[in-house]
Amino acid sequence: MSLLDEPRWKKHGERYATVITDDRGSSMRDREQLLFAARVDIDVYDVSGNIVYIAVGTGLARLQSDNPVQPFDVYFEEPPKNPYYSYYSVLEVEKSKKNMSCGRLGIDESCIVINSNVDFVVNFLYQSMECENCSMLALEPLLPHHSQQLILKLASFGTIWKVQNEHNKTICGLTRNYLGENAWYHIDVNQTGCSLICDKEPEVTYYPVIFALSLYGLLFILYALGGLVYRSAFFNDLFRRNSLDDLAAAFSSSTTIDDKKQKSVQQRLRSLDTVRGITIVVMIFVNYGAGRYWYFDHAHWNGLTVADLVFPWFIWMMGMSMAFSLKSQLRKIVSKKKIFWQIVKRSVKLFALGVMLNTICLNVNLHELRILGVLQRFGICYFVVATVHLFYASADDKGYSSSAFRDIISYGGEWLIMLAFLTTHILLMYLVHEPDCPEGYFGPGGLHDQGAFFNCTGGAAGYIDRLLLGPSHLYQHPGLRAIYGGTQPYDPEGILGYFTSIFLVFLGLQAGKILLMFKEPKARLIRWMTWAIVTGCISGILCCFSKNDGWIPVNKNLWSVSFIFATSSLAFVLLSICYAVNDVYKLWSGGPFYHAGMNSIMLYVGHELTHNMFPWRWQVHPTHLSELFMNLWGTTLWVIIAVWMHRKNVFATV
Numbered sequence: 001m002s003l004l005d006e007p008r009w010k011k012h013g014e015r016y017a018t019v020i021t022d023d024r025g026s027s028m029r030d031r032e033q034l035l036f037a038a039r040v041d042i043d044v045y046d047v048s049g050n051i052v053y054i055a056v057g058t059g060l061a062r063l064q065s066d067n068p069v070q071p072f073d074v075y076f077e078e079p080p081k082n083p084y085y086s087y088y089s090v091l092e093v094e095k096s097k098k099n100m101s102c103g104r105l106g107i108d109e110s111c112i113v114i115n116s117n118v119d120f121v122v123n124f125l126y127q128s129m130e131c132e133n134c135s136m137l138a139l140e141p142l143l144p145h146h147s148q149q150l151i152l153k154l155a156s157f158g159t160i161w162k163v164q165n166e167h168n169k170t171i172c173g174l175t176r177n178y179l180g181e182n183a184w185y186h187i188d189v190n191q192t193g194c195s196l197i198c199d200k201e202p203e204v205t206y207y208p209v210i211f212a213l214s215l216y217g218l219l220f221i222l223y224a225l226g227g228l229v230y231r232s233a234f235f236n237d238l239f240r241r242n243s244l245d246d247l248a249a250a251f252s253s254s255t256t257i258d259d260k261k262q263k264s265v266q267q268r269l270r271s272l273d274t275v276r277g278i279t280i281v282v283m284i285f286v287n288y289g290a291g292r293y294w295y296f297d298h299a300h301w302n303g304l305t306v307a308d309l310v311f312p313w314f315i316w317m318m319g320m321s322m323a324f325s326l327k328s329q330l331r332k333i334v335s336k337k338k339i340f341w342q343i344v345k346r347s348v349k350l351f352a353l354g355v356m357l358n359t360i361c362l363n364v365n366l367h368e369l370r371i372l373g374v375l376q377r378f379g380i381c382y383f384v385v386a387t388v389h390l391f392y393a394s395a396d397d398k399g400y401s402s403s404a405f406r407d408i409i410s411y412g413g414e415w416l417i418m419l420a421f422l423t424t425h426i427l428l429m430y431l432v433h434e435p436d437c438p439e440g441y442f443g444p445g446g447l448h449d450q451g452a453f454f455n456c457t458g459g460a461a462g463y464i465d466r467l468l469l470g471p472s473h474l475y476q477h478p479g480l481r482a483i484y485g486g487t488q489p490y491d492p493e494g495i496l497g498y499f500t501s502i503f504l505v506f507l508g509l510q511a512g513k514i515l516l517m518f519k520e521p522k523a524r525l526i527r528w529m530t531w532a533i534v535t536g537c538i539s540g541i542l543c544c545f546s547k548n549d550g551w552i553p554v555n556k557n558l559w560s561v562s563f564i565f566a567t568s569s570l571a572f573v574l575l576s577i578c579y580a581v582n583d584v585y586k587l588w589s590g591g592p593f594y595h596a597g598m599n600s601i602m603l604y605v606g607h608e609l610t611h612n613m614f615p616w617r618w619q620v621h622p623t624h625l626s627e628l629f630m631n632l633w634g635t636t637l638w639v640i641i642a643v644w645m646h647r648k649n650v651f652a653t654v
Contacts, residue, residue: 102149102184102200107292107622110155110179110202113186114139114163115147121166122189126150127447129158129176130300131483132548134447141166142189154482155179156294163189181205208291208625212632227589271579274590276317277597277642278574283310284607285635288617291628300483301444302553304566311374311556312567313574314600315381315501316508320575322386323512330395343386349654350379357608368472372465372493375604377501385505388417407513407527418506425499426552426561434463442558446486457488461496461558468495480557490557497559504564507535511575521584528576536569538562592639595646602645602652603638 102111114124121143125136142148152159159179163172172194179185180202188195286307290296298307329339354375392414403409430440437456443449445457456462457480465474466489474489514527542562543550552562582590596603610616616634620626645651 102151105151105182107624107627108154108156108181108294110152110159110181110183111185112150112152112161112179113147113184114142114150115186115188116142116145117188117190118171119144122171123164123166123168124148124150124161124187125164126152126159126161128154128483129160130154131447132302132443133449134484135450136160136162152179154294155181155183157483161187163187163194205293205624208628209293212628216632223591224588227591228587270590270594271575271582272317272320273597274578274582274594275571275575275597276314276600277590277593277595278578279310279313279317280596280600280603281593281635281639282306283314284603284638285631286310287607287611288631288634289627291624291631292622293624293628298479299556300480301448301557302555303547304554304556304563308556308563309567309570312501312504312559312564313571315378315505316511316568316571318378318382319385319505319508319510320512320515322382322389322505323509323516326386326390326393327395327516330393333395336390339390340387343383343390346654347379347383350382351376353605353654354379357605360608361612370475370491371469371473372475372491372495374493377493377498380498381501381505384421384502385418385509388414389509407510407517410517411513414506418503421499422503422561425496428464428496428499429460429558429560432460432464434460434466437463442553442555442560444480444484444486444490444557445488446481446484448484454486455488457486457490458494458558461494462488462490464496465491465494478557492557492559500559500561500564504568507531507564507568508571511572521579525576525580525584528572528579532569532572532576535565535572539565539569592643596639596642599642599645599651601654603642605652606641607634607638 102113105111116122121141123141124139126139127134127136139148139150156178158176160174160176161172162170162174164170171189175194175196177196182200183198183202184200186197186199188197286296286298290307296306299305326339330336354373354377355369355371357375358370358373389411392411408415429442433439433441434456437453437459441453441456441459443453443456443459445453445455445462447454457478458465469491471489474491474494476489478490478492480486480490510531511528514524518524518527539554539562542552542560542565543554547553550562552560554560554562554566556563578590581587582594590597607616616637617630620630
């Protein structure tokens with residue numbers, strides 16, 4: 001019988017109540033106003049109107065008062081036979097029956113029912129395997145011969161669990177299981193141990209991804225083959241050849257050196273725009289949800305996923321484009337003073353646009369306005385790297401034209417300045433720390449390291465942001481909380497990450513210098529791949545080729561040194577592939593990614609503004625298939641828009 005059916009009560013006496021902050025039980029109504037506690041050792045039990053059911057010692061009681069600061073009567077029910085009954089909520093007691101049904105599960109969830117077959121209270125402790133060195137979470141103590149249910153979030157990462165008795169003696173040792181998605185299990189706890197039994201097999205969730213990759217892969221192959229046929233000599237002879245074409249061809253063979261240089265620049269930019277287009281398309285897909293697959297989402301703390309690549313690739317390519325734009329203006333004899341003011345104006349525009357995008361769908365409160373963000377980092381990094389490069393750049397590089405390392409020797413001072421940014425980042429990360437937090441802490445706080453540094457989220461990076469900007473101006477819902485918990489705000493685009501981002505832009509600038517200073521495709525490819533190997537090895541050494549155990553782990557939230565070297569390495573590889581395929585062997589024109597890259601800023605702002613608008617998004621049943629279809633549809637729409645704008649010669653720039 002439910003306690004709310006008014007069973008027999010016995011008056012215990014008068015107490016005073018005080019309001020407490022607690023967050024127990026989803027069955028509580030108006031919990032922040034109705035949670036009371038007497039000046040005795042009690043625990044909130046349930047809420048019904050102004051009646052609060054509580055547990056005192058080993059008996060159930062109810063507290064009733066219209067005014068929580070006035071005396072009230074405490075009534076006890078007849079103490080139950082099992083003294084541990086009082087530690088359970090009403091909701092849990094009513095569900096404590098064997099053979100509980102898990103019901104319908106959400107995306108990346110699994111269900112475990114723990115069945116007790118012993119005569120004493122047991123404790124079930126668990127944690128996600130993604131949570132590095134974390135303290136275990138505990139369910140409410142499980143009564144003898146009862147059951148309780150656990151819905152695991154982020155089940156794909158795997159689960160660590162163990163069972164202890166009331167005296168913390170282990171019954172079942174630490175066990176690691178990849179339970180899978182939408183699976184049902186039950187654990188039988190016996191005197192001699194535990195057995196994990198699968199009641200419903202996990203779903204195979206990667207079929208939609210395989211189908212989507214196959215479909216889009218086929219469309220891409222058809223598109224590329226169509227472009228090859230369209231540009232082939234046979235097609236031209238069959239459909240487009242005439243006397244004017246022959247005349248034009250005759251004159252084209254005697255183009256000037258300047259024409260060849262212009263053509264070469266256009267070809268180089270096609271490779272660059274193709275890489276940029278690939279990046280913006282992947283970014284839109286990830287930001288729209290990516291089918292809610294964990295491997296398309298950002299890493300919760302350490303590690304590297306597909307989603308973690310797009311932002312660093314974007315700013316890396318900004319550095320590469322910078323090499324062309326500044327060199328072009330200097331050759332046109334534009335004064336450095338005028339170029340500098342252009343740099344300032346573009347940086348301010350990017351920063352301001354980023355701040356405005358932070359206020360989408362918000363009732364703006366200036367005291368809580370998030371200051372930093374993606375475009376803000378673009379603006380600051382562009383200003384620093386472009387200004388430094390402008391000081392050292394010249395219209396030509398004749399002084400070192402014969403050196404095999406002229407792309408480095410010509411800019412020795414620039415390298416020293418950029419290495420100073422990198423060194424500053426490392427020193428700040430290791431030497432600056434919040435009070436009560438250790439030096440050199442790189443962790444997410446919360447449950448990490450057994451909860452020893454709960455409020456040290458982000459180490460020096462988080463502390464500097466909270467100190468200089470204030471907690472209210474930072475990102476309030478960091479993704480790390482899904483695994484590590486914690487309460488501190490943390491901004492993944494924080495101040496300390498600007499130092500490494502600036503160096504990453506500079507590495508992109510280095511790729512552009514190679515393209516400008518070496519004309520042979522082989523020389524360019526060798527140097528790009530050499531840089532890919534060097535930066536990749538540096539990243540591997542810093543992180544010890546480990547996710548969590550290196551000196552400086554790969555971490556997008558921190559924009560760690562190993563992270564920017566790893567992403568730069570992959571950017572050099574991607575550029576080399578696109579350059580060879582697009583410009584050297586001309587096997588692929590770059591479309592439709594080329595078209596997206598030509599309007600990347602428009603696609604970025606547009607997809608942010610229309611994130612929750614139809615026809616890009618609508619309510620769907622929460623499954624990977626429906627989410628993946630909607631996210632691919634929204635991404636494809638933006639690619640179609642980019643192709644249309646390119647054909648109409650409409651280009652948006654900042």
